[in-house]
Amino acid sequence: MFHTEHCVTIDAPIQYVYDVLADVEGYAKLFPPTQAVTLLEVGPDYQIAKLVVEVSGQIQSWTTRRDLDVVHRIIRYQQLQTAPLLDHMGGEWRCFQLRGEQTQLVITHDFAVRTAVNGLVLGQYTPEQAEEMVRGAVERNSAADLDAVKKEAERCVLSIKDADAPPLPLSSQI
Amino acid sequence: MFHTEHCVTIDAPIQYVYDVLADVEGYAKLFPPTQAVTLLEVGPDYQIAKLVVEVSGQIQSWTTRRDLDVVHRIIRYQQLQTAPLLDHMGGEWRCFQLRGEQTQLVITHDFAVRTAVNGLVLGQYTPEQAEEMVRGAVERNSAADLDAVKKEAERCVLSIKDADAPPLPLSSQI
Numbered sequence: 001m002f003h004t005e006h007c008v009t010i011d012a013p014i015q016y017v018y019d020v021l022a023d024v025e026g027y028a029k030l031f032p033p034t035q036a037v038t039l040l041e042v043g044p045d046y047q048i049a050k051l052v053v054e055v056s057g058q059i060q061s062w063t064t065r066r067d068l069d070v071v072h073r074i075i076r077y078q079q080l081q082t083a084p085l086l087d088h089m090g091g092e093w094r095c096f097q098l099r100g101e102q103t104q105l106v107i108t109h110d111f112a113v114r115t116a117v118n119g120l121v122l123g124q125y126t127p128e129q130a131e132e133m134v135r136g137a138v139e140r141n142s143a144a145d146l147d148a149v150k151k152e153a154e155r156c157v158l159s160i161k162d163a164d165a166p167p168l169p170l171s172s173q174i
Numbered sequence: 175m176f177h178t179e180h181c182v183t184i185d186a187p188i189q190y191v192y193d194v195l196a197d198v199e200g201y202a203k204l205f206p207p208t209q210a211v212t213l214l215e216v217g218p219d220y221q222i223a224k225l226v227v228e229v230s231g232q233i234q235s236w237t238t239r240r241d242l243d244v245v246h247r248i249i250r251y252q253q254l255q256t257a258p259l260l261d262h263m264g265g266e267w268r269c270f271q272l273r274g275e276q277t278q279l280v281i282t283h284d285f286a287v288r289t290a291v292n293g294l295v296l297g298q299y300t301p302e303q304a305e306e307m308v309r310g311a312v313e314r315n316s317a318a319d320l321d322a323v324k325k326e327a328e329r330c331v332l333s334i335k336d337a338d339a340p341p342l343p344l345s346s347q348i
Contacts, residue, residue, distance in 0.1 A: 007181040007280055072273055096270040096278060099246055104270060106181055106278055 001088075002135065006142035007106040009098065012153035017095050017103045018073045020152050024049050024066060031148050033141070035059065045069070048080070055137055060084060084122060085130050087112040103153070105146060109138050175262075176309065180316035181280045183272065186327035191269050191277045192247045194326050198223050198240060205322050207315070209233065219243070222254070229311055234258060258296060259304050261286045277327070279320060283312050 010017055020030065024047050027034045033054040041048040045068050052061045063081040078090040091108040098104050113130045114121050121130035184191055194204065198221050201208045207228040215222040219242050226235045237255040252264040263285045270278040287304045288295050295304035 005181045005183065007179045009179065009282070069273075074273070094272070094278060098268070099243075099248070104268060104278075104280060106280075108183070 001110065001112045002138075004109045004138055004142065005106060006146055007104060008146040008150050010103045010105055010150045010153050011101065012103055012157045013101050014073055014095050014097045014103045016153045016156050017105055017149065018070070020149055020156070021075055021093050021095070022068055022070075027051065030152055031145055033144075053083075055083065055141075056133065062086075062089075082114075085114055085125075085134050087114045101157075105149060107142055107146060109142070111138065175284065175286045176312075178283045178312055178316065179280060180282075180320060181278060182320040182324050184277045184279055184324045184327050185275070186277055186331045187275050188247055188269050188271045188277045190327045190330050191279055191323065192244070194323055194330070195249055195267050195269070196242055196244075201225065204326055205319055207318075227257075229257065229315075230307065236263075256288075259288055259299075259308055261288045275331075279323060281316055281320060283316070285312065 020026070023030075025037050025039055028037050031053075034051060035054060036052040038050045039047060040050055040063065047066045047068070048063065049066070050061060050063050052059060054060075060083045062079045062083045065078050065080050067076045067078075069075070073095040075093040076090070077092070079086065079088070082089055089109070089111045091110050092106075094106040094108070096104040096106070111134065113127065113134050116127045116130075117123070119126065121127060125133065194200070199211050199213055202211050205227075208225060209228060210226040212224045213221060214224055214237065221240045221242070222237065223240070224235060224237050226233060228234075234257045236253045236257045239252050239254050241250045241252075243250070247269040249267040250264070251266070253260065253262070256263055263283070265282040265284050266280075268280040268282070270280070272278050285308065287301065287308050290301045290304075291297070293300065295301060299307070
């Protein structure tokens with residue numbers, strides 16, 4: 001069982017960041033490796049979705065349950081049907097208000113690689129290879145995902161500021 | 175100029191974590207590489223201290239100014255006299271309350287390596303070597319420092335719980 005935490009500072013108010021994360025159907029646009037998201041079930045404080053994602057060049061899919069704690073602005077996720085190499089994958093997106101209009105975003109992962117059968121995971125990899133592949137993917141994806149959320153939340157702030165800005169004076173429109 | 179962020183979840187209330195971090199004189203006991211701390215100046219919301227620290231097997235020292243924001247539970251640090259390889263080093267310790275009695279601790283680093291003279295930093299290292307040394311030290315020290323603060327804050331919680339516990343029944347003391 002492994003536990004990792006990764007974080008980033010975002011120049012956007014916490015509600016913007018949380019809204020980007022809560023929109024699971026938007027993940028196909030948000031995260032380049034995510035090919036498709038199908039919402040299977042939704043309640044006032046949870047979502048169950050099937051994700052199709054490119055991981056290390058391979059198309060994989062899994063079903064995830066996400067519990068949304070809007071008060072603490074935490075989304076807990078748990079794969080119900082895991083990705084191929086995994087016995088277990090869960091964790092949290094956590095948003096914290098930083099001074100002013102900034103947000104500290106954290107993502108955590110708790111995971112375990114599938115048990116080897118006759119010394120091999122999925123009949124192909126030694127446990128060490130499987131572990132290295134999963135850990136590498138978690139490291140790369142954490143950095144990429146945090147960066148994607150940061151860019152999208154900061155883009156939202158800028159687009160709203162632009163919309164609020166007075167129209168350009170006529171002279172500069174010529 | 176580089177920016178890094180590292181984080182950890184601590185099973186202790188935020189005030190415990192902040193108190194551990196605010197006690198700069200306690201760093202010599204808290205962080206094994208820290209050999210000595212001399213408080214040079216102290217005000218209601220800042221400290222200036224000289225630290226002697228073992229970095230990658232070498233004893234180095236620097237002077238740091240720490241600005242303590244007790245409301246947001248953030249300590250901003252800035253090296254006034256930098257460690258040998260550095261042109262600049264600063265960052266923040268940030269504490270955030272997590273659900274219940276947990277704390278999300280974040281440390282950030284903003285740093286730049288000293289400019290090379292005649293192609294060498296300190297007359298010994300190429301800029302790439304110097305950068306790799308500093309980045310490696312920041313990675314290793316971030317993980318070690320977060321872990322040390324986590325252990326100390328969690329130890330404080332346990333020791334207070336133990337002090338609150340009723341004395342053992344006489345029969346079990348025999």
